[in-house]
C-alpha cells in the first residue's frame with residue numbers, strides 16, 4: 017500500500033484561501049496531511065473546508081490576521097489542540113502593491129512590512145518552541161525572487177521579501193541542530209490574484225524579461241513545498257531558497 021509523503025503530518029498554511037497557499041494546502045492534502053487553513057478571507061476558507069470534508073481530508077480553519085501577535089499565537093494553539101502537533105508551518109499570506117518610493121506614504125511601507133515580514137516572524141515565534149520541544153518540524157516561508165533581485169515600484173515588497181530570506185537563513189542556523197528545518201521558496205511571477213495589483217505595463221515587461229517568457233501557476237510552486245516538508249526528500253535542505261521562478265533569478 018502506498019502512503020502519501022505527508023501522511024499523519026499536521027500543517028498550518030497561512031494565506032490558504034488563495035493562490036500559492038491554496039495550492040500548497042491542496043498538495044499537502046493529496047499527500048495525506050491534516051490541515052489548519054489560515055487566512056483573512058473566512059468565506060473562502062469555509063469553501064475550502066467543505067471541499068476537503070467531501071474528500072475526506074481532515075481540515076480546520078482559522079480566520080486570522082497574520083500581522084496580529086495574539087491571533088497568530090491562537091492559530092498555533094488551535095493546531096496543537098485539534099491535531100496534537102504542528103509538524104509543518106507554511107507562511108504564504110502576503111500582499112503586493114506597486115508604488116514608487118517618492119510617492120510612498122509611511123503607512124503603505126509599514127503595512128507591507130507587517131503583512132509580508134512581521135507575520136513570518138510571529139508565526140515562527142509561536143510554532144518554533146513546540147517544534148524544538150519535539151525535536152522535529154519544518155518551516156517553509158514564501159519569499160519572492162524580487163527579494164533577491166529588486167524591482168521598480170516595489171521597494172517595500174522587495175525589502176520585506178529580502179527580510180524573509182534573511183530571517184529564514186538565520187532561523188535555519190538556530191533551529192537545525194534541534195531538528196527543525198527552515199527554508200524558503202522564492203517564486204517568480206505566478207498567476208494569482210496577488211499580481212492583479214500590478215499594472216499591465218509592469219507585467220508585460222516582466223514576461224519579456226523571463227527566460228521562460230511566461231508567468232507560472234500556483235500548482236507549479238506547490239511541489240517545492242511538498243519536497244521541503246517531506247522525509248527523506250527535504251531532510252538535507254537547511255536555510256535554502258528554492259526558486260520556481262521561470263529563470264528570472266539564477267543564484
Ligand SMILES: NC(=O)c1ccc[n+]([C@@H]2O[C@H](COP(=O)([O-])OP(=O)(O)OC[C@H]3O[C@@H](n4cnc5c(N)ncnc54)[C@H](O)[C@@H]3O)[C@@H](O)[C@H]2O)c1
Pocket residue numbers: 030031032033034035036037054055056057080081082083107108109110111112131158159160161202203204205206207208209210211
Ligand atoms: N503571485 C506571485 O507572483 C508571487 C511571486 C512571488 C512570491 N509570492 C508570494 O506568495 C505568497 C502568496 O501569494 P499569492 O500569489 O498566492 O497571493 P494571493 O493574493 O492569491 O494569496 C495571498 C493570501 O494572503 C491572504 N492575506 C493577505 N493579507 C493577510 C493578512 N493580513 N492576514 C492573513 N491573510 C492575509 C489573502 O487573503 C490571500 O488569501 C505571498 O507571500 C506572495 O508575496 C507571490
